[in-house]
Amino acid sequence: TQLLEQSPQFLSIQEGENLTVYCNSSSVFSSLQWYRQEPGEGPVLLVTVVTGGEVKKLKRLTFQFGDARKDSSLHITAAQPGDTGLYLCAGARTGGFKTIFGAGTRLFVKA
Amino acid sequence: DAMVIQNPRYQVTQFGKPVTLSCSQTLNHNVMYWYQQKSSQAPKLLFHYYDKDFNNEADTPDNFQSRRPNTSFCFLDIRSPGLGDAAMYLCATRGQGSNQPQHFGDGTRLSIL
Numbered sequence: 001t002q003l004l005e006q007s008p009q010f011l012s013i014q015e016g017e018n019l020t021v022y023c024n025s026s027s028v029f030s031s032l033q034w035y036r037q038e039p040g041e042g043p044v045l046l047v048t049v050v051t052g053g054e055v056k057k058l059k060r061l062t063f064q065f066g067d068a069r070k071d072s073s074l075h076i077t078a079a080q081p082g083d084t085g086l087y088l089c090a091g092a093r094t095g096g097f098k099t100i101f102g103a104g105t106r107l108f109v110k111a
Numbered sequence: 112d113a114m115v116i117q118n119p120r121y122q123v124t125q126f127g128k129p130v131t132l133s134c135s136q137t138l139n140h141n142v143m144y145w146y147q148q149k150s151s152q153a154p155k156l157l158f159h160y161y162d163k164d165f166n167n168e169a170d171t172p173d174n175f176q177s178r179r180p181n182t183s184f185c186f187l188d189i190r191s192p193g194l195g196d197a198a199m200y201l202c203a204t205r206g207q208g209s210n211q212p213q214h215f216g217d218g219t220r221l222s223i224l
Contacts, residue, residue, distance in 0.1 A: 030209060030210055031209070035215075040217070040218075040220070041217050041218070042117075042201050042203075042215030042216050042217045042218050043154070043201075043213075043215045044215070045212045045213075045214070048210065050210055088153060088154075090213075092209045092210060093209060094209050094210075095209055096209050097142055097159055097161060097209070098156060098159070099156075099213060101153040102153060103152065104151065104152065
């Protein structure tokens, strides 16, 4: 059974602080996606990483895919209250239909 | 513009009374998924379709059924809802290719009285 271990599960920080969320597995994924979900809405895609070692930036968010494609991280610089939400990492394997989701990180950014 | 649309957004039903949730998509994706999500947990896959091929997860209760009459529409039927079935139900689609992301609807929040 493939598992994606996501940490931390909960994070409460002050506006302006930096944070990193981790997603780790013993399995190799062909791609990994990060989603953000706000209360009462469905998850919204932030980024897909495909190549080992790949780094992608989305404004204050930096995503990295591990060299071995088994882990990923999301770093947020100078967090803002609008970043509050549930962050989900999700891994896919070549030729498969299922996406393996991490347990999620609930982020709360206080003004 | 919403590309995966779920109706209704909120559904209240009585214990044991059948309920149907619907999902439509304008993306023409051949893969569609139904997930159950409880209290800020990760979505739990119930089943997925590849075109008309139906794939049930081993731990999906028999109480949950699905229909996909065409590419655009997919339905989740809960035959006899129990209190434990109260949750957010998410529909998602995916295009061809395992590295394609899933596109989620905004979900239907189901409450059981």
